[in-house]
Amino acid sequence: MKAVVIGGGIIGLCSAWYLLQDGWEVTVLDKGDLSNNCSYGNMGMIVPSHFVPLAAPGMVQQGIRWMFNSRSPFYVKPRLSRELFSWGWQFMKSATAAKVEQAAAPLRDINLLSRHLYEQLATTPGFNFGMEQKGIIMYYKTAAVRDEEAHLAEKAVKMGLDAAVLDKAALQQLEPAVQLNVLGGVHYRCDAHLYPNGLMQQLLRALQERGVKITGGQQVEKIISSNGKVKAVITAAGSHTADLFVVAAGSWSAAIARMAGINIPLQPGKGYSVTLNQPAVSLQVPAILCEARVALTPMRGKLRFGGTMEIAPANNTVNMKRVEGIVQSIGQYFENLNITMPDKNEVWHGFRPCTPDGLPFIGYAKGTDNLLLAGGHAMMGLSLGPATGKLIAELAGHQAPSVGISHFSPGRFN
CATH class of the missing domain: 3.50.50.60 (FAD/NAD(P)-binding domain)
Structure with missing residues (x-):
């Protein structure tokens, strides 16, 4: 066959x-x-913790606010398109608490299956892609986001996932080389990461x-x-x-x-990433910066950071304002990573296929x-x-x- x-x-x-x-x-x-x-060019994360889909309550209102900020992490390019209008309408209908609740277990289960299969693949002769099971840390800077993330962590534990809410002192022990400027974070020890290249x-x-x-x-x-x-x-x-x-x-x-x-219904969502070779200061555990929607992953001596979601027709332009937003946000969480603006030719971009x-x-x-x-x-x-x-x-x-x-x-x- x-x-x-x-x-x-x-x-x-x-x-x-x-x-x-x-x-x-x-x-x-x-x-x-x-x-x-x-x-x-993705962040190499294996994420059973991601049981909340992109179409979640509050994303519509937040997305509208972000549309007017050139450095924001989420943007929908307005255009006359029947496909985009239909996709947006379905997105709004999907962004309800009931729909998110229904999606949680299926997303958890398929991610756990994938993690198990990656573990098998990592032991297959010919494969050595740097899989590490250190989890990921969701960092937050504000009390409002702390409350949201603590609620999600509680739900994760009830769903059988390994997650712990940590204060700044506990996080600092996990990341001794980095000067943290955060309120706290959630360590999802159920997650893993690898070197995608x-x-x-x-x-x-x-x-x-x-x-x-x-x-x-x-x-x-x-x-x-x-x-x-x-x-x-x-x-x-x-x-x-x-x-x-x-x-x-x-x-x-x-x-x-x-x-x-x-x-x-499918729309491309452009994202950017930059990979630093042998940075002087790096992370031990992959990180997601909650308010900024930015991710960072250490991988084989490198440090990759990235973010943004631009719902727009696929094109190869690089919006350096959005890259600037990513770089600026990292310094607000990690004071001594010393990440500077990359040249445009150092910025990777790709298109994530997004359902409503x-x-x-x-x-x-x-x-x-x-x-x-x-x-x-x-x-x-x-x-x-x-x-x-x-x-x-x-x-x-x-x-x-x-x-x-x-x-x-x-x-x-x-």
Whole structure:
């Protein structure tokens, strides 16, 4: 049985990995050269703690306020677009306490599955991607955010996750080299991190060594289907036939799905990151700065920091005002990290595929029996890569999924 996976990011490669293990003959197609997609510049965090989706109560009002700040962490570019209007309307309908409560357990379960699969992958010969289980720390500076984070930590513990609310003194013991300027933080010891660049390179090599055909420069131009079954994918380089097709093309997944007559609401969310080599002062534990929505991860002697979410058409411009906002916020939490503004050519950017409710699409496309969708993971693509790949392989083999996936149905907005 042959499978074609469209997309060579972490979701596509993990799908190929687990399909291969189940006996499929796999081809991976990517429009780029597979060297610098969204999976390379992310923060490398594995986050069972992230059981609250992007579409949460208060995000609509907060997003409107942030729209008028050029350095804010969240921005929706206003434009006349039926797709954006529909996406925004669905986002508002999803941003309720009830919807967030319903999403908590599914997000926890799929993240825990992914962490377990990463642990297995880390012991596989040929893999050494710097996975460390030190958790992450959510730092806060204000009493209001402290109360919110303490409430979330309490909920996390009730859900079986390892989390502890710490004061500044306790945090300072965990980070002795850094001068903290915070009120406190929550240490989610259930989380982990890794070096994504190493992971991607090793996964590519391992797949190719095992016979998976991986080719770049394969922009999908047409999908041929009939009677609820995809027959072929056409690229500029030729036609690709298979028994199974998986769309895992990140922010371009919606456009590819439309070629098969499938409509899924998906918007690209641009994010930026900068990687410092051998900084004089660094962190021991990955950090998220709550008020600023900025993340920092130490990885193999490097320190990567990043943030922002720009909901706008995919483009390769770098908004240095938003980068400036990231840099300035770090100094407000860590007084001696001494991070200065990078040159524009040092700033990496990528596009996170965002669904209106903050939950990914994992499952068969509505009305088809051989087209699987795997996308919309937003900022959790790296975290959910192995779990998504495992679930895709299970669905392809008509096996019971390892975790419940009803909340991730691609047809839930139709």
